[in-house]
Amino acid sequence: MALEPAVSKQDTHFVDVFSMVIGLLVAIAVVLFALARIVAGQTQDQEVYTEPQYLAAVEQRIEPFSREAIAGQNNAALAIVETNPTASAGNALPIPKNGRETFEQVCSACHGQGIAGAPKAGDAAAWGPRIAEGKPTLYQHALNGFQSEGHVMPAKGGRPDIPDPVIRQAVDYMVGLVKH
Ligand code: HEC
Numbered sequence: 001m002a003l004e005p006a007v008s009k010q011d012t013h014f015v016d017v018f019s020m021v022i023g024l025l026v027a028i029a030v031v032l033f034a035l036a037r038i039v040a041g042q043t044q045d046q047e048v049y050t051e052p053q054y055l056a057a058v059e060q061r062i063e064p065f066s067r068e069a070i071a072g073q074n075n076a077a078l079a080i081v082e083t084n085p086t087a088s089a090g091n092a093l094p095i096p097k098n099g100r101e102t103f104e105q106v107c108s109a110c111h112g113q114g115i116a117g118a119p120k121a122g123d124a125a126a127w128g129p130r131i132a133e134g135k136p137t138l139y140q141h142a143l144n145g146f147q148s149e150g151h152v153m154p155a156k157g158g159r160p161d162i163p164d165p166v167i168r169q170a171v172d173y174m175v176g177l178v179k180h
Pocket residue numbers: 102103106107108109110111115116117118119130133137138139141142146147148149150151152153154156157158167170171
């Protein structure tokens with residue numbers, strides 16, 4: 001009986017075909033990748049470089065950190081403009097002028113529906129014990145913030161730019177909503 005060779009003909013044939021298939025797949029992948037780059041280079045990449053928003057963002061990132069006033073030139077662009085500290089650039093929130101406006105713009109976010117443990121505006125049961133503490137305490141808590149039982153009333157409702165008297169008016173307004 002003749003001995004079978006260590007590597008049969010069939011095995012060699014299998015390795016050959018297998019390598020060829022793998023090689024072909026790699027070649028197809030490389031071609032597809034190259035094709036994708038060529039197509040992107042002619043469309044997508046160019047659109048990116050002509051996109052005004054993209055260009056503006058790049059301009060902003062590479063802007064120099066400091067600007068210098070130059071004698072004899074118009075330096076108006078360097079004037080320091082006061083912006084609202086809580087608002088993001090170019091989106092300054094208007095400062096409310098009275099209690100009602102403050103309530104509607106700021107306080108009602110939590111107090112309108114009684115969110116996050118805030119006493120709901122107009123809810124006598126929620127406000128009764130607080131009103132009993134006296135207005136000065138309520139003002140103090142609204143201005144400087146207050147917390148109990150894990151609920152947080154942020155100082156000025158999170159709007160440090162609103163003047164104190166307007167915050168007091170907002171407290172008066174909310175307390176007023178209860179009595180009616
Ligand atoms: C982010 C949510 C939130 C906003 C916005 C908010 N409050 Fe409050 N407020 C709370 C919570 C929560 C409490 C309850 C705190 C507690 O009892 O621990 C509270 C409690 C109060 C109290 C009662 C304090 C006391 O002594 O019992 C007053 C007064 C008050 N807020 C006024 C205001 C005013 C005025 C504004 C708007 C300028 C405002 N709040 C905006 C969450 C908020």
